[in-house]
Amino acid sequence: MLKRPIRRGFHLIETWLDRLCGAAWNPLSNLGALGFYFYWIVATSGLYLYVFFDTGVTEAYQSVESLTVDQWYLGGVMRSVHRYASDAMVLIMVLHMTREFANDRLRGPRWFSWFIGVPILWLVIISGVTGYWLVWDKLAQFVAIQTSELLDVLPIFGAPIARNFLSPGHLDDRFFTLMAFLHIAVPLILLLLLWVHLNRVTRARVNPPRGLAVTVLLVILAISLVKPAVSQGPADLAQVIEWVGLDWFYLGFYPLIDSWPGPAVWAFGGVITGLLLLMPWLPPLRQASPARIDLDNCNGCTWCVSDCPYGAISMVPRTDGKPFTQQAEVDPDRCLRCGICVASCPTTTPFRRISPLVPGIDLPQLTAADLRERMIEAAAVNPTVGNTIAGNAPRLLEFVCEQGPRANGAAPPAATQVVVPCIGMVPPSFIDMALGRLAIDGVVLSGCTTKGCVYRLGSELTEQRLARERDPYLRKRVPRDRVLLVELNAGDVKSAAEQVQRFRDRLSDREPERTDLDA
Amino acid sequence: MPDIRKMIGLAVVLVALFWPVGYFADTPAWRHDEVGAAQIKISFAHGGAHKTACRRRSAAELRALPANMRKLDDCPRERVALAFVFELDGKPIHRASLPPTGLSGDGPSHFYGVFPVPAERHEILLKLRDSRREDGYDHVQRFTVDIAPGRNLAIDFRPNAGGFILY
Ligand code: HEM
Ligand code: SF4
Ligand code: SF4
Numbered sequence: 001m002l003k004r005p006i007r008r009g010f011h012l013i014e015t016w017l018d019r020l021c022g023a024a025w026n027p028l029s030n031l032g033a034l035g036f037y038f039y040w041i042v043a044t045s046g047l048y049l050y051v052f053f054d055t056g057v058t059e060a061y062q063s064v065e066s067l068t069v070d071q072w073y074l075g076g077v078m079r080s081v082h083r084y085a086s087d088a089m090v091l092i093m094v095l096h097m098t099r100e101f102a103n104d105r106l107r108g109p110r111w112f113s114w115f116i117g118v119p120i121l122w123l124v125i126i127s128g129v130t131g132y133w134l135v136w137d138k139l140a141q142f143v144a145i146q147t148s149e150l151l152d153v154l155p156i157f158g159a160p161i162a163r164n165f166l167s168p169g170h171l172d173d174r175f176f177t178l179m180a181f182l183h184i185a186v187p188l189i190l191l192l193l194l195w196v197h198l199n200r201v202t203r204a205r206v207n208p209p210r211g212l213a214v215t216v217l218l219v220i221l222a223i224s225l226v227k228p229a230v231s232q233g234p235a236d237l238a239q240v241i242e243w244v245g246l247d248w249f250y251l252g253f254y255p256l257i258d259s260w261p262g263p264a265v266w267a268f269g270g271v272i273t274g275l276l277l278l279m280p281w282l283p284p285l286r287q288a289s290p291a292r293i294d295l296d297n298c299n300g301c302t303w304c305v306s307d308c309p310y311g312a313i314s315m316v317p318r319t320d321g322k323p324f325t326q327q328a329e330v331d332p333d334r335c336l337r338c339g340i341c342v343a344s345c346p347t348t349t350p351f352r353r354i355s356p357l358v359p360g361i362d363l364p365q366l367t368a369a370d371l372r373e374r375m376i377e378a379a380a381v382n383p384t385v386g387n388t389i390a391g392n393a394p395r396l397l398e399f400v401c402e403q404g405p406r407a408n409g410a411a412p413p414a415a416t417q418v419v420v421p422c423i424g425m426v427p428p429s430f431i432d433m434a435l436g437r438l439a440i441d442g443v444v445l446s447g448c449t450t451k452g453c454v455y456r457l458g459s460e461l462t463e464q465r466l467a468r469e470r471d472p473y474l475r476k477r478v479p480r481d482r483v484l485l486v487e488l489n490a491g492d493v494k495s496a497a498e499q500v501q502r503f504r505d506r507l508s509d510r511e512p513e514r515t516d517l518d519a
Numbered sequence: 520m521p522d523i524r525k526m527i528g529l530a531v532v533l534v535a536l537f538w539p540v541g542y543f544a545d546t547p548a549w550r551h552d553e554v555g556a557a558q559i560k561i562s563f564a565h566g567g568a569h570k571t572a573c574r575r576r577s578a579a580e581l582r583a584l585p586a587n588m589r590k591l592d593d594c595p596r597e598r599v600a601l602a603f604v605f606e607l608d609g610k611p612i613h614r615a616s617l618p619p620t621g622l623s624g625d626g627p628s629h630f631y632g633v634f635p636v637p638a639e640r641h642e643i644l645l646k647l648r649d650s651r652r653e654d655g656y657d658h659v660q661r662f663t664v665d666i667a668p669g670r671n672l673a674i675d676f677r678p679n680a681g682g683f684i685l686y
Contacts, residue, residue, distance in 0.1 A: 021529035022522065027536060087540045142551055152631065158620065159564045160631040166562050167673035167686035211526060219533040223541040232545075238686070240552040240671045245545035255549050 006102035011408075011491025018449070018489050025212045029451035031096035033208040036194070037216065038089035043187065045082035049075070050184075053134065055176040060136040061234045068230060080224030083247075086128055088220065090249040093124060101279070103454065108287055109200070109310060109334045111280030116197045118276045123190040128250030130183040134176070139251075141165070141235035142244045146257050153262030168237045200334060202311045203457065288365040290335035293328050297347045298360035300324035303471055304341035307424075309456040310334050313341060313361075328361060338455035339363045339425030342371075343465075346472055349429045350375070351437075366421065374418045375430060379438040381415040394441035394507035397434050398500070399426045403454040405488045405496035406446035423447030423485075424458030428465050428474040435482055442507045444500055446486040459487050482507070555668040557638040559607075563676035566627035567599040567619065567649040596625035599651055603630060606644040638668040645683045647676065658682045 010028065017026045027034060052075060054063035067075035097117060100106055106114035129147065133140050148161035164175055198204040208216070232245055246254060257265050291312070305313045305328065312334035315326040341361045342348055348359035350372045357369040379397050397416055400406045401423040413419050420426060423445050434440040445466075447459040464470035466485060474480070484503040488496050552558070573594040581589050598619040605613040613632060620626035642663055646656040658676075660683045666672055673686040 017532060020525075021532055022525040025525065025529050027529075027532060083544060084537070084540055087544050088537055091536075091540060149631075158626070159629055160562065162631055163562045163564065163629075166560060166675060167671075169686055170673075170675075212529065215526065215529050215533055216537075219530065219537050222534075223537060227541045227544075229544070237673070238671055239669050240556060240558050242552055242554045242556075242669065243548045243550050245548045247545060248543040249540070258549070258551060 003102050003104055006098060007104075008491070010099055010102055011489060014452070015489045015492040015495075018492065023449045023451065023487070023489070024209050025215075026449075026451070027212065027216075028095070028099065029449060030205070030208045030212060031092055031099060033205045034092045034212075034216065035089060035096055036206045037208050037213055038085045038092060039187075039191070039194070041085040041217070041220070042082060042089060045078045045085065046187075048078045049082055050180075053180070055180050056173055057136070057171050057176065060134060060176055061231065064135050064137075064231060068228070072228065076228050077221070077224050080227070080229040081220055083229040084220050084223050086131070087247065087249040088216075090124060090128070093121065097121070105454070106280045107285035108280075109312070109336055112200050113197055114280050115277060116193055116199075118273060120190060120193050120197060121276075122273070123186055123193065125250060127183065127186045127190060128247070130179050130186060132247065132250065133179050134183055135231050136176070136235050137231035137233055138235055138241060139232045139244045139246070141237065142241045143251065143254070144235075145241070146254055150257050150262050150265060153266060165237055171237065200310055201456070202309055205451070288337055288363075290332040290337060291330050291339070291341055291361055291363055293330060293361055294358050295320050295322070295327060297358055298324075298327050298345075299347070300326040300328070301346060302326070302328075303344045303346060304328055304361050307344040307457065307461055308341050309338065309458075310336055312336070330361070336455060337363060337365070338422040338458065339366065339420065340422060340455060340458055340461060342368055343425050343427040344461075344472065345427075348427045348472075350427075350433045351429065363421070363425070366425075368427075371418070371420070371425075371430065372433075375434060376438065378416050378418050379434060379440055394504055395439070396442050396444060396500075396504060396507075397438070397440045398444040398446060399423060399430075401447045401458065403490060404446050404448045404486070405490050405492045406486065406500075408490045408493055422453070422455045422458035424453075424455065424461050426462070428472055428478075431483055432475050432478050435478055442482045442484065442503055444484045444486060444503065446496060446500075449487050449489055452489055459485075463487075552635070555638060557636055557666045557668060557670045557672070559634045559636055559641075559643070559666075559672045559674065560632070561605060561634070561645075561674040562629075562631040563674075564627045564629050565601065565647075565649065565676050565678065567601050568651050569595060570597045570599050570624075570651070571595050572651075596623060598625060598628075599649070601628045601630075602646075602648040602656070604644075604646040604656070605632075605634070606642075606646075607634070607636065608642050609644075636666060638666050638670065640665045643674075645674070647683075 014026060014028050017028055023029065049067065052063055052067050054060055064079070068079055069076070100114065129143060132143050145162060145165050148165060151157065152160040152162050164170055164172060198206070246252070260268070300315065300318065302315055305315055312331050313328050314331070316329045318324055318327050320327070342359060342363055345360045348368045350357065357372055359368050362368055375397065398406070398418070400413060400417045400419050402419050402421055404423065407413070407419060426445060431443045434443050445462060447453065447462060450460045450463065453459045461470065462485060465473050466480065466483060468474060474483070484499065486496050486499050573592040576591060576593050600619065601617040603615045603617055604611065612634060615630065617628035617630055618624070619628050640663065642661065645660050647658040648656045650657050662685060664672065664685065675684050675686065676682060677684055
């Protein structure tokens, strides 16, 4: 389909950008946060402009002109920043949307964010259109007439709205007051919807890292100084409109409105919107069973609740009479089957000998018991160099995220690799066992970048667990330098292989100092 | 300590990403109307006569009505459709029957039309029927105007100000 090639394109560019400006500052991994950032820039600069804006028929143009010319050093710059940050927001939003689409982050339980994204898209456009209307220059005249003629196609308004723009004498101050109101009200509704947009996303990243934020602001300021935003001459309804400079980010579809019959434009817009809204079900995602709670093993600690990236787990009153007040409950409509919660659960420990390994929360398609089984099998494989068994080559065990660079486009997993849906599913206690009882020399956890994790928090939580900053953490007895966490963009197959090779080399340089950590 | 090399890398990336923003914010321009062209824009909102005349209610009819609705005249509110003709330089350009608006057909009729014309002297003939008559027109007005290049000549209909008015 369309998704695969776009995803490859993103991987390619993101890999390259990761190298150029570092994974943390990569704009393509921060699109959602940048969208919010631009919203705040636009809101702040807009507030300043509003102080000086006048909603009169003739005063509107004059007030904007005076800001631009008499106060170029501040008002003019603010106006330019307001315009260019708004444009950048559209660019970022479209990239964000395309990236979520390419990474297939819209089907299944994730339909919600996408679905809300569609009205957000329109509200952003409407905010821009009302903004251009306010300036009341030639472009505003064009926008006003085209928009009202298009609205008049709908049989919901009484007198044609376009009559308001028949001649200079027909123009009314009230219309500008209405536009000024809309230009503030619509962005506020937008903000509300943005909040709803993130309703099912726990700990959403809404602020870009500082270095990225500062540089973005500087670049927008630079563009504002090099090419200040200006008006296109006062509107004159007694004249036809010849050439207008269009802002293609907001008004890009106006040539269509200009050339197509009104009903065709509405039909086209309706079909596009409908398709976008349906996208999460084209085709519907078929998923394995959601995470499942085993009450006998759930002690109500809430760790899984705080780790689930999609808020799919909640604590409810205890139902089985055990001496705990709460128990975990999974909402199957929100669960993405990532397995992160399995690693969060303190009962997921591979060291149990007597009872079978059944944690408080488990993933039916890859249970913790399966995971232990596969780990033990992989650990039993002897290291080979070429085709011969190498006596003192380090023994590596690798947990591979099926979405990350080590699985991406690679051959079927090697015998020493254990594939997991997300690297966040690997419990630290499993690493403990591998390096101890299973006598492995080094454990590799191959995930994605913290910002590129398909399940959002897998790499970040793993980082924190390894750093012993978050429960359940890697026990102190486990030497951290024998665990490699690969955090690379899914397209960065080459660097991932290099990192693993370097790790291997480092381990073969060291003296064998194996002690039974499990003793 | 921020990594200077990465910061420069980021700046380069962002300039490449956002420079087009500055460009496409007003370029390329779009041509809406032919340069030097002109147009006539006609629009009005006007209610025609009521479709049927008022009728005096008989004493019996009046008595049958509730007290608060006892009006002497029964006036159906539905209006006639307007008949509108626009001729330019002797040629019919637009002819329309404009139905009243509103659920019970009691609102004004609306018209909105844009007619591109060459910029030169034109004879404009406007005819409107807003009464119950079957044919002929209640308002017939003729204008001769020099339309300059780029001009948007607006025409409205205001019965209280003498009928069709040019702006
Ligand atoms: C200015 C507009 C927008 C802003 C500021 C914005 C912001 C965000 C943010 C901050 C996230 C969370 C990212 C994370 O922390 O993982 C997100 C997720 C998402 N956005 Fe947007 N967004 C916008 C518009 C859109 C639009 C128009 C669409 C699509 C029609 C869309 C689709 C999505 C989807 C599908 C996710 C969910 C990702 C997931 O479930 O993992 N967004 N957005
Ligand atoms: S599998 Fe993932 S999405 Fe589902 S409950 Fe566990 S952490 Fe949440
Ligand atoms: S982490 Fe495990 S024990 Fe704790 S609440 Fe969740 S399922 Fe229960």
